[in-house]
Amino acid sequence: MKHSKLTVFVCIALIAAAGCERQDDGRASASGTSSEGFMLVQKFGTTVTDLIDMKGRTVHQWESQYRLKGGSHLLENGDFLKSGFIGQNAFYRDCPGLTGVVERMDWDGRLLWSCTLAEEFRALHHDIEPLPNGNILMLVMNAKSPEDQMVRGRDPARIKAEDLWIDSIIEVKPAGPKGGEIVWEWRIWDHMIQDFDPSKKNHGVVADHPERVDINFIENPVPLTPAAMRQMQSIGYVSGGGERTGPQQGMRAPDWTHLNAIRYNAALDQILISVRSLHELWIIDHSTTTAEAATDKGGRQGKGGGILYRWGNPQAYHRGGPSDQKLFVQHDAQWIKAGLPGAGNILVFNNGEGRKDGA
Numbered sequence: 001m002k003h004s005k006l007t008v009f010v011c012i013a014l015i016a017a018a019g020c021e022r023q024d025d026g027r028a029s030a031s032g033t034s035s036e037g038f039m040l041v042q043k044f045g046t047t048v049t050d051l052i053d054m055k056g057r058t059v060h061q062w063e064s065q066y067r068l069k070g071g072s073h074l075l076e077n078g079d080f081l082k083s084g085f086i087g088q089n090a091f092y093r094d095c096p097g098l099t100g101v102v103e104r105m106d107w108d109g110r111l112l113w114s115c116t117l118a119e120e121f122r123a124l125h126h127d128i129e130p131l132p133n134g135n136i137l138m139l140v141m142n143a144k145s146p147e148d149q150m151v152r153g154r155d156p157a158r159i160k161a162e163d164l165w166i167d168s169i170i171e172v173k174p175a176g177p178k179g180g181e182i183v184w185e186w187r188i189w190d191h192m193i194q195d196f197d198p199s200k201k202n203h204g205v206v207a208d209h210p211e212r213v214d215i216n217f218i219e220n221p222v223p224l225t226p227a228a229m230r231q232m233q234s235i236g237y238v239s240g241g242g243e244r245t246g247p248q249q250g251m252r253a254p255d256w257t258h259l260n261a262i263r264y265n266a267a268l269d270q271i272l273i274s275v276r277s278l279h280e281l282w283i284i285d286h287s288t289t290t291a292e293a294a295t296d297k298g299g300r301q302g303k304g305g306g307i308l309y310r311w312g313n314p315q316a317y318h319r320g321g322p323s324d325q326k327l328f329v330q331h332d333a334q335w336i337k338a339g340l341p342g343a344g345n346i347l348v349f350n351n352g353e354g355r356k357d358g359a
Helices: 090-094 146-151 226-234
Strands: 008-012 020-024 039-043 048-052 058-063 067-074 080-085 100-105 111-116 122-130 136-144 164-174 180-187 259-265 270-275 280-285 309-311 331-335 346-350
Touching: 039 067, 048 067, 080 122, 100 122, 111 164, 136 259, 146 164, 164 259, 259 331, 270 331
Parallel strands: 008 346, 067 122, 122 259
Antiparallel strands: 020 039, 039 048, 048 058, 067 080, 080 100, 100 111, 122 136, 136 164, 164 180, 259 270, 270 280, 280 309, 331 346
């Protein structure tokens, strides 16, 4: 878990325009000013994505039948890849950031391909990442019952809701105009550790296993206030409305890992993810098979699907205290591309929510 040459650059600020996502072409100027280029501008809850120039003028648009709820990419050939919001069951009313569908359009807005995963308690959410081979990495939210949790050593006294939401990653190989084949998968659920129940196979000293995730480190130190919930509903981040019948019952307690960004490094064959609710960045090995990804062996690094690197909140693996926490509900983690200042390091937007010294 040692990356001696890796530096994490943290942007500490607050988003000025709530609900507005901006994704540029990845270029920057060494002088501190932005370079010439174009930027994708999207707003939660709308169906239109704008491509703007450096003067803020719209030069192109794409429109989908689905509202924006996650990531998007302008591909090298001019195609547009985006996630969209379906929202067809109680799960969607309660869980922030769920999407359900990924679409690929050509430059003229014609739909080339789509993929839907929107089951009652298993659905796409937040970000997507196109791979050099044409496949797409997607984030998936999964619901685990109290019985499932206790099998992994969860302390029953900590279970405050019916289900626990935990993430996985799938790699989809598109096929035809709709759907495709899941050719690779990685699940956080396969890498649990706990020091509560000695009878379980994953019992151990949490601090000795930073490659694993403590299933009893769940409580989010930043509670969701009614005002914050209303704000998220107003921008379309949470659907809201109607009687709350989902596992959350209007509370965010079970929204545990809440991955909100995924990026791929082709040179390393590794994946970077932002784990919002644990206030961490993780790097995992993509060179494994799906079977190896469920273990701690295999792949280029020989660690299977175990966490290769994590940074931001050592409390999560019992190697630090509150004063050691560096990230606070961060977003938009990405590797800095070759040819740019700081290439090979990581850039992340640190929202600062819950930080004692303010935002």
